[in-house]
Amino acid sequence: MINSIEAKKILPIKSLQFAKLIYFKINKLLIFFDRTLIRIAILSPFLSSFYYVLISSQFRREQHSVVFGRFQYYKNLQLGQSNPYLLRRNIHRLEKGLIMRPRRDIFAVGYIEETVRAYCHAFEKAGEFRCGDSDLSWANDVLSEYFRIAGSHSVINQSKQKFLSLAPLKSKGQCIPYKRDLDKPISVSYTQFLELCHRRRSVRWYTQDPVPRELLDQAITAAALSPSACNRQPFEFRVFDKPDLVQKIASVPGGTKGFQHNFPVIIVVVGKLRAYFNERDRHVIYIDGSLASMSLIYALETLGLSSCSINWPDVDQKEKQMANLLSLEADERIVMLISVGYPDPDALVPYSSKKPLDQIRRYN
Numbered sequence: 001m002i003n004s005i006e007a008k009k010i011l012p013i014k015s016l017q018f019a020k021l022i023y024f025k026i027n028k029l030l031i032f033f034d035r036t037l038i039r040i041a042i043l044s045p046f047l048s049s050f051y052y053v054l055i056s057s058q059f060r061r062e063q064h065s066v067v068f069g070r071f072q073y074y075k076n077l078q079l080g081q082s083n084p085y086l087l088r089r090n091i092h093r094l095e096k097g098l099i100m101r102p103r104r105d106i107f108a109v110g111y112i113e114e115t116v117r118a119y120c121h122a123f124e125k126a127g128e129f130r131c132g133d134s135d136l137s138w139a140n141d142v143l144s145e146y147f148r149i150a151g152s153h154s155v156i157n158q159s160k161q162k163f164l165s166l167a168p169l170k171s172k173g174q175c176i177p178y179k180r181d182l183d184k185p186i187s188v189s190y191t192q193f194l195e196l197c198h199r200r201r202s203v204r205w206y207t208q209d210p211v212p213r214e215l216l217d218q219a220i221t222a223a224a225l226s227p228s229a230c231n232r233q234p235f236e237f238r239v240f241d242k243p244d245l246v247q248k249i250a251s252v253p254g255g256t257k258g259f260q261h262n263f264p265v266i267i268v269v270v271g272k273l274r275a276y277f278n279e280r281d282r283h284v285i286y287i288d289g290s291l292a293s294m295s296l297i298y299a300l301e302t303l304g305l306s307s308c309s310i311n312w313p314d315v316d317q318k319e320k321q322m323a324n325l326l327s328l329e330a331d332e333r334i335v336m337l338i339s340v341g342y343p344d345p346d347a348l349v350p351y352s353s354k355k356p357l358d359q360i361r362r363y364n
């Protein structure tokens, strides 16, 4: 027999256990329900969309970011502002036309008008809309070369008139297609590069020596030379080296627990979906951002610095936290984070065995 005092103590425990049991059962039911629905969702792309509209909201942010990016892209055009991404893409397309074999007399008719328009806006607003000098010189030189070789066509002729009506830009050099000097031997051998690849490891423990910004800038300069789709370079490296900011940012992702307190620097790689007019390119920020990040990581290694890539999964609360910290707009998506510092010579790194060649390579 239990007395009333004991009953008062036991009752809340019992009701808590009961609540937990109910929660557990509901959760199990929801998981079962979800797994059943997945079986239906895989039957067709339409049913998958249905699933992601009605049942799961996991793609909601991505969809919002993509559509926000498209809106930004068109807004820039409609407001008559320079759209640096359109200009970069089209100048790249012109360069591809210029190197074509055989080269056609008439090409780019479909987009030369918008290219010259974008160039004119960039020209007028140079400096104001971050369409830097190098962008403008590149565009100027390529357009000059294009109009020099292009045949006669009403659209091309009109655009040429418009282009020539601008004051000639003092270009820094000839930023047009060129022959690479292949006679000059490359100073990095495969063996040296492989050594660099072996040397680079994800390093999680650093000395507390400050990292000179000149070195970070050198690494980012190398990263900027990475390939990117249509040379748009739709990313930005947000570098944080103030200890309080580093701590705030480094503690947001889940994958830094237990070692984030020793990061001297954290870099957030931010992709900009406003670089695209179409959903089809929505993955490119991740590809371009990652290719540039890999170059950055190797460059850091050559400068005596180590790094660790840090995952950025799409988690609602963390996304909001980071958007606030970095004042991100809806189309600005985090590709990943990278911790940087001088490696602690006494710290261990995981062995991280790599797959052998025959497991990751298949010809034809």
Ligand SMILES: Cc1cc2nc3c(=O)[nH]c(=O)nc-3n(C[C@H](O)[C@H](O)[C@H](O)COP(=O)(O)O)c2cc1C
Pocket (backbone or CB within 6 Å): 200, 201, 202, 203, 204, 253, 254, 255, 256, 308, 309, 310, 311, 312, 336, 350, 352
């Ligand atoms: C996209 C990406 C996300 C990663 N996220 C984390 C992370 O959140 N935390 C962590 O400690 N390491 C992270 N890493 C590092 C990997 O664990 C590491 O690259 C892998 O184990 C191989 O080791 P290695 O880089 O030394 O070759 C990440 C790496 C990549 C490429």
